[in-house]
Amino acid sequence: GLPKSEDKPKLHDLSKKERRVKRRSEKESSDVRTDAIKLWEKLRRHDLTDESRSTILSQLTTLLKGNVLKLILKHDTARVVESFVKFGKFKERELVFKELTGQWVKLVQSKYAKFAVKGIFKYGTKEQRSIVMQSFYGYTRHLIKNKDAASVLETAYVSHANSAQRAALVSEFYGPQYSLTKNAESRPLPVVLDEDPSKRQPILQHLKDSLVPLAEKQSMQHSLVHKALLDFFTYARGEMRSEMIETVRESLVHILHTREGAQVTMHCLWHGTTKDRKVIVKTFKSFVKKVCMEEYGHGVMLAVFDSVDDTTLVSKALLSEVAESLDELAGDRFGRKVLHYLLESRGKSQCHPSMVEILRSGDGNVSSKKSADVRCKELRTTVSPPLLTYCTTHALDMARNKPQSQLLLATLEHALGDIRPVLEIVAEAAAQDFNEEHIVADECGHFLVKKLILQDQSRESGPWFSAMLLEQLASGFAFHWAQTNRGAFVVSSFLESAVESSVSRVYQELMPRLSELKKLSSPGANVLCKLVEKNIG
Numbered sequence: 190g191l192p193k194s195e196d197k198p199k200l201h202d203l204s205k206k207e208r209r210v211k212r213r214s215e216k217e218s219s220d221v222r223t224d225a226i227k228l229w230e231k232l233r234r235h236d237l238t239d240e241s242r243s244t245i246l247s248q249l250t251t252l253l254k255g256n257v258l259k260l261i262l263k264h265d266t267a268r269v270v271e272s273f274v275k276f277g278k279f280k281e282r283e284l285v286f287k288e289l290t291g292q293w294v295k296l297v298q299s300k301y302a303k304f305a306v307k308g309i310f311k312y313g314t315k316e317q318r319s320i321v322m323q324s325f326y327g328y329t330r331h332l333i334k335n336k337d338a339a340s341v342l343e344t345a346y347v348s349h350a351n352s353a354q355r356a357a358l359v360s361e362f363y364g365p366q367y368s369l370t371k372n373a374e375s376r377p378l379p380v381v382l383d384e385d386p387s388k389r390q391p392i393l394q395h396l397k398d399s400l401v402p403l404a405e406k407q408s409m410q411h412s413l414v415h416k417a418l419l420d421f422f423t424y425a426r427g428e429m430r431s432e433m434i435e436t437v438r439e440s441l442v443h444i445l446h447t448r449e450g451a452q453v454t455m456h457c458l459w460h461g462t463t464k465d466r467k468v469i470v471k472t473f474k475s476f477v478k479k480v481c482m483e484e485y486g487h488g489v490m491l492a493v494f495d496s497v498d499d500t501t502l503v504s505k506a507l508l509s510e511v512a513e514s515l516d517e518l519a520g521d522r523f524g525r526k527v528l529h530y531l532l533e534s535r536g537k538s539q540c541h542p543s544m545v546e547i548l549r550s551g552d553g554n555v556s557s558k559k560s561a562d563v564r565c566k567e568l569r570t571t572v573s574p575p576l577l578t579y580c581t582t583h584a585l586d587m588a589r590n591k592p593q594s595q596l597l598l599a600t601l602e603h604a605l606g607d608i609r610p611v612l613e614i615v616a617e618a619a620a621q622d623f624n625e626e627h628i629v630a631d632e633c634g635h636f637l638v639k640k641l642i643l644q645d646q647s648r649e650s651g652p653w654f655s656a657m658l659l660e661q662l663a664s665g666f667a668f669h670w671a672q673t674n675r676g677a678f679v680v681s682s683f684l685e686s687a688v689e690s691s692v693s694r695v696y697q698e699l700m701p702r703l704s705e706l707k708k709l710s711s712p713g714a715n716v717l718c719k720l721v722e723k724n725i726g
Contacts (some may be wrong), residue, residue: 222266225252229269232276246277250284257288267301274308282309286317293324297338306341310349321345322354329361330399333408346413355416362417364395378420389424396421397433404436415449422456434461442472442480451485452547455492459551466497466556470506477510478517478524487523488544491530496551498559500567508568512575519579519587525596531572532603534565539595566605573604577611584614588628594637602644609652615641616654620661623669623676635675639682646687655683655691667698671706677713684720696724 231237232245253260253273260266274282286309289296296302310318322345325332332338346358356377363378382389400418408414421433434457441457444450458466470493473480480486490507497503511518511527518524529539535548557564580587580600587593601608618628619638628634641654667683670676683695699706699721706718 225269261302264301271305293321297341298335303337303341329358343411359416362399363392409440415447418453419449438468445486445489448485454489458492458496459554478514481527482521482524490527496557504571508571515579532599573606576600577606581610588634588637591633594633612654616657629679639679642682653688655686655688667695668702674711674713677717681717
């Protein structure tokens with residue numbers, strides 16, 4: 190079992206002599222505590238000189254020697270030891286470390302002592318951290334159930350453990366035979382199962398038995414538990430997996446902020462029943478914006494869009510909150526990925542191949558009956574109106590911001606609805622007098638205008654951006670724009686347009702001035718000259 194503090198003897202059970210000794214000991218201890226706290230009040234000040242701090246540390250060393258264990262368990266002096274570790278050098282930390290060696294498991298369960306243990310992890314040497322880490326071996330499953338100990342385990346696992354130490358801590362969920370001693374070597378689950386496939390069922394059963402009691406506890410929020418859950422879902426199949434999904438489905442929203450937690454949630458979405466999926470999606474209510482803007486959480490949203498056939502549920506529970514948060518999502522790196530996915534699914538330009546590979550793991554699951562195209566179109570139908578409204582309001586700001594201009598382009602290319610109002614706003618801005626502040630002279634703006642002209646190729650029945658823009662541009666604009674490199678590239682896109690009237694208008698303006706064009710030295714002008722000559726042929 191876990192080491193715990195010994196029960197204090199009751200006063201009436203002691204003899205007179207024992208009571209006298211106890212009172213004297215308590216008085217001495219009280220004097221040490223009082224003096225230690227006074228020194229701590231000085232030590233924690235940030236305006237101390239190095240010399241003053243060194244003097245105080247020296248005085249504290251005298252007081253703490255032989256008393257560290259007593260003081261670290263008291264509410265008022267635990268912070269003294271914590272600061273001693275923080276502000277001290279190797280000598281001071283070594284004093285604390287030596288006096289506490291062998292007590293680490295008991296200390297991390299203390300409401301007060303746990304902070305000093307975290308201090309050893311943060312400020313101690315590599316060897317000290319390793320020894321404290323190894324003291325947890327064999328107790329991990331029990332410690333994770335203790336609120337105070339679990340917070341230390343989380344710090345140790347996430348911030349200080351190497352891969353072997355992490356594997357050692359997680360392996361205790363695999364069965365009693367994997368509760369490691371200090372000298373045992375740990376092996377990740379794939380290695381264990383490759384060596385002996387017959388262990389698969391007992392290990393998974395023990396994993397399940399260990400994890401089920403944690404599902405409704407605060408323990409579910411810890412990364413170590415997320416890793417154990419991921420190990421389970423990676424290898425579990427059939428009824429065992431289904432039972433675990435039902436157990437954890439209401440807690441998933443609280444674990445998807447970590448890499449492993451997000452992947453666990455994806456497994457539950459892919460392999461859960463229609464009812465499981467409904468419960469999971471509903472738990473996201475009021476957290477949608479936060480999840481969409483998380484590094485790992487946003488991937489869970491993509492998995493929802495990929496697998497949940499009930500698009501009415503997804504629209505009401507999730508997309509309604511997406512629509513209310515478009516400003517924040519459009520301005521966030523991960524939020525934009527969610528919006529792009531709603532518009533163009535696994536489009537290569539915005540969905541990274543590593544994310545596509547993860548999402549493909551859920552393709553072809555038993556519970557998803559609709560075709561991906563139908564599901565995507567239904568979600569796009571819901572998100573298009575608010576996105577188009579947002580783009581209409583913010584078109585010019587988005588045009589000058591590189592990542593947001595990409596979202597604007599994706600919306601105009603894939604959204605279902607009337608895109609004319611947005612195109613008109615951009616065309617009006619591009620038709621203004623050409624100067625250094627012009628949208629075509631802007632690094633992002635000229636790229637947007639160019640792409641919008643080229644997008645005409647995919648809009649067979651219009652509206653055509655190139656035609657809208659040319660209607661507002663005075664004769665002679667093409668040569669004027671071509672004086673700048675960016676302007677020349679935009680003019681080139683007119684000649685590559687699928688709209689014949691646009692090609693004809695620009696060609697007629699430039700053909701008589703081809704000799705002047707050739708005198709321009711920019712890369713854009715060179716491309717433009719070649720296109721004009723090509724049209725001659």
